[in-house]
Amino acid sequence: MKLAEIYGHFQSDIKIIEKELEETIQARHEVLRQASTDLLHAGGKRIRPVFVLLAARFGTYDIQALKHIAVSLELIHMASLVHDDVIDDADLRRGKKTIKSQWDNRVAMYAGDYIFAKAVQTAAYFDSRSIHLIISDAIMEMCIGEVEQIRDQFNWDQNLRTYFRRIKRKTALLIAVSCKLGAIAANAPIDVQRRLYLFGYYVGMSFQITDDILDFVGTMEQLGKPAGGDLRQGNVTLPALYAMYKEPKLKTIIQSSLTKDEPFEDMTDIINQIKASGGIEYAVTISDRYLQKAFDQLEALPDVEAKTYFLQLASYIGRRKF
Amino acid sequence: MKLAEIYGHFQSDIKIIEKELEETIQARHEVLRQASTDLLHAGGKRIRPVFVLLAARFGTYDIQALKHIAVSLELIHMASLVHDDVIDDADLRRGKKTIKSQWDNRVAMYAGDYIFAKAVQTAAYFDSRSIHLIISDAIMEMCIGEVEQIRDQFNWDQNLRTYFRRIKRKTALLIAVSCKLGAIAANAPIDVQRRLYLFGYYVGMSFQITDDILDFVGTMEQLGKPAGGDLRQGNVTLPALYAMYKEPKLKTIIQSSLTKDEPFEDMTDIINQIKASGGIEYAVTISDRYLQKAFDQLEALPDVEAKTYFLQLASYIGRRKF
Numbered sequence: 301m302k303l304a305e306i307y308g309h310f311q312s313d314i315k316i317i318e319k320e321l322e323e324t325i326q327a328r329h330e331v332l333r334q335a336s337t338d339l340l341h342a343g344g345k346r347i348r349p350v351f352v353l354l355a356a357r358f359g360t361y362d363i364q365a366l367k368h369i370a371v372s373l374e375l376i377h378m379a380s381l382v383h384d385d386v387i388d389d390a391d392l393r394r395g396k397k398t399i400k401s402q403w404d405n406r407v408a409m410y411a412g413d414y415i416f417a418k419a420v421q422t423a424a425y426f427d428s429r430s431i432h433l434i435i436s437d438a439i440m441e442m443c444i445g446e447v448e449q450i451r452d453q454f455n456w457d458q459n460l461r462t463y464f465r466r467i468k469r470k471t472a473l474l475i476a477v478s479c480k481l482g483a484i485a486a487n488a489p490i491d492v493q494r495r496l497y498l499f500g501y502y503v504g505m506s507f508q509i510t511d512d513i514l515d516f517v518g519t520m521e522q523l524g525k526p527a528g529g530d531l532r533q534g535n536v537t538l539p540a541l542y543a544m545y546k547e548p549k550l551k552t553i554i555q556s557s558l559t560k561d562e563p564f565e566d567m568t569d570i571i572n573q574i575k576a577s578g579g580i581e582y583a584v585t586i587s588d589r590y591l592q593k594a595f596d597q598l599e600a601l602p603d604v605e606a607k608t609y610f611l612q613l614a615s616y617i618g619r620r621k622f
Numbered sequence: 623m624k625l626a627e628i629y630g631h632f633q634s635d636i637k638i639i640e641k642e643l644e645e646t647i648q649a650r651h652e653v654l655r656q657a658s659t660d661l662l663h664a665g666g667k668r669i670r671p672v673f674v675l676l677a678a679r680f681g682t683y684d685i686q687a688l689k690h691i692a693v694s695l696e697l698i699h700m701a702s703l704v705h706d707d708v709i710d711d712a713d714l715r716r717g718k719k720t721i722k723s724q725w726d727n728r729v730a731m732y733a734g735d736y737i738f739a740k741a742v743q744t745a746a747y748f749d750s751r752s753i754h755l756i757i758s759d760a761i762m763e764m765c766i767g768e769v770e771q772i773r774d775q776f777n778w779d780q781n782l783r784t785y786f787r788r789i790k791r792k793t794a795l796l797i798a799v800s801c802k803l804g805a806i807a808a809n810a811p812i813d814v815q816r817r818l819y820l821f822g823y824y825v826g827m828s829f830q831i832t833d834d835i836l837d838f839v840g841t842m843e844q845l846g847k848p849a850g851g852d853l854r855q856g857n858v859t860l861p862a863l864y865a866m867y868k869e870p871k872l873k874t875i876i877q878s879s880l881t882k883d884e885p886f887e888d889m890t891d892i893i894n895q896i897k898a899s900g901g902i903e904y905a906v907t908i909s910d911r912y913l914q915k916a917f918d919q920l921e922a923l924p925d926v927e928a929k930t931y932f933l934q935l936a937s938y939i940g941r942r943k944f
Contacts (some may be wrong), residue, residue: 329766331773383731406772409705409731414765416735420742421758427751436743443736444651450728451653 303345306612310353313363317349320367321374324422325415335411339378347507348373350613351475352482355496357606359486368425369481372435375419377474380442382412431481438477445469453534456544456555463541464505467512472504495597499610502594506618509587512537513580514620516571528567531574532558538586539579546577591618625667628934632675635685639671642689643696646744647737657733661700669829670695672935673797674804677818679928681808690747691803694757697741699796702764704734753803760799767791775856778866778877785863786827789834794826817919821932824916828940831909834859835902838893850889853896854880860908861901868899913940 307314325336349370356366386408416439423435448466452458479500483493515523515530516539523529531540531554544551550573557564574580594614598607629636647658671692678688708730738761745757770788774780801822805815837845837852838861845851853862853876866873872895879886896902916936920929 328762329769331769332766383735386728386731404772406708407769409708410765410768410772413705413735413738414762414769416738417758417761417765421755421762424751424754424758427749429746429749432746432754433743436739436746439739440736440743443732443739444654446732447651447653447729447736450726450732 348478351478354606355479355482356486359488372419372423379412379415441469467508471508475504476501499597502590503614506587506590528571538583542582543574543577543579642693670800673800676928677801677804678808681810694741694745701734701737763791789830793830797826798823821919824912825936828909828912850893860905864904865896865899865901
């Protein structure tokens with residue numbers, strides 16, 4: 301099933317979110333406005349807003365209130381992308397020029413700060429301490445995840461636990477929080493909030509693992525950048541972790557070829573060896589395991605229509621090719 | 623009058639703030655904790671917290687509630703310093719190594735993000751939409767100010783208005799907001815809130831102009847870095863603006879000596895010519911004018927003891943040598 305088909309069922313509400321995003325991002329300052337608008341139009345799956353909306357279907361659904369949560373979470377995601385780009389020396393994201401390459405690193409940093417603050421402001425629609433605490437906590441966890449990623453770059457001896465903890469902070473938590481806040485804003489029962497949070501968390505883990513797989517198996521055209529970019533930048537993800545564990549010789553090759561300072565462009569051979577080690581299959585298995593856990597949570601939730609969409613979305617996200 | 627003497631009158635409450643800052647900054651992650659703690663211990667005048675506390679004396683003073691606002695504002699200030707350092711290539715701030723030089727730029731960016739989020743979280747003690755809106759708005763204005771500063775770097779044709787708007791956003795607004803939030807948290811009357819806001823704004827303008835003057839007249843020992851650093855980095859401040867307007871020849875010299883890419887280390891001659899142009903005296907006059915406006919606002923405020931302290935503080939800030 302394609303994403304567009306799934307989204308088709310709640311197209312009108314997604315349009316409301318897009319419009320609200322567009323209006324929210326009309327920064328008072330031209331440079332910031334331009335930067336944010338470009339990012340907005342670069343697209344994206346709007347996973348977090350959609351999860352907010354669907355989670356809210358388990359309570360009292362009011363799109364005019366919910367949209368503030370949905371927009372706030374997408375803004376946090378956008379801000380983190382902007383700051384990621386400052387960091388990753390990524391010149392292409394989603395095939396478009398990033399804010400960083402278009403303006404410069406320093407503007408990108410403040411644009412990210414601005415978008416973070418805007419996210420907080422948008423969430424202030426709700427006069428609720430707990431919403432603010434959850435949002436600020438999610439941002440802090442993301443920062444910790446990023447700092448851990450920096451610390452662990454080019455560290456070829458890290459273990460699985462380090463990897464899982466990092467992707468939890470970097471990706472899964474914000475999706476879990478999207479579900480939880482949607483449920484809170486819709487006044488869903490506490491146990492439903494908790495289950496939705498777990499559902500989002502498991503989907504988020506599967507999502508990131510799939511992303512990490514795609515970085516190895518995608519084509520230049522699909523990725524908008526050469527494959528193996530994560531590893532090239534010293535970011536050790538699940539397929540590589542498995543491959544290095546399985547093939548100590550490969551670990552030695554990676555260790556000596558990929559360093560912080562020396563250029564190394566052709567990842568083809570390393571990618572092929574990771575594929576040959578079974579690293580991709582292993583990562584797919586783990587991703588599927590998280591997906592199954594997500595389905596289990598979904599199963600136990602009340603029977604509302606949104607369940608079907610969540611099921612379709614989770615399957616899409618965890619097993620997508622692109 | 624020395625700062626320590628003025629602070630002596632409310633020493634116990636400042637200690638509460640320091641303790642709260644210390645506890646708040648205990649990040650869950652070692653790198654971020656270390657980074658924040660170093661910054662905290664590097665000191666600073668804690669102007670924003672003190673303004674929160676004094677403003678609250680015009681209403682119902684409750685230090686246990688107020689400390690959250692005070693800490694939140696100091697954290698925003700700290701976060702902005704951290705991000706400033708990423709940008710300014712400043713290797714020294716307050717004579718200590720900055721987070722950036724100690725770790726690296728990327729960690730500094732996330733440390734700043736983390737501290738921003740912590741500031742928002744701290745303010746969530748108050749279940750108040752308006753407090754969140756004011757805080758997020760202040761952060762956004764600061765971002766705009768920073769982006770404008772970047773845009774205007776090495777632009778020798780900017781006018782006074784550009785300068786004043788920039789320092790308003792970069793410095794004065796957060797001090798104004800400190801006063802306003804202190805007053806709001808203490809339930810002071812609306813007109814008192816407004817007056818305190820204006821008072822903070824005028825003091826903030828005077829504060830920044832004084833800072834900009836000190837960058838020219840300070841010694842290496844006082845500044846912890848060589849004089850003329852602002853101008854060297856292309857940041858055009860009031861004394862330089864005046865001097866270039868008064869002495870077109872000097873403008874030509876500055877224009878040709880100071881460029882983004884070429885090294886130029888000895889600022890002595892340029893600094894002396896700016897001094898000779900009367901630029902320092904002019905900036906002092908403008909700073910004093912703002913200070914007088916601040917005093918006028920103070921005059922019209924109800925007679926509480928805090929007025930005396932505010933008066934002393936404003937005089938100190940606007941006329942300080944260091």
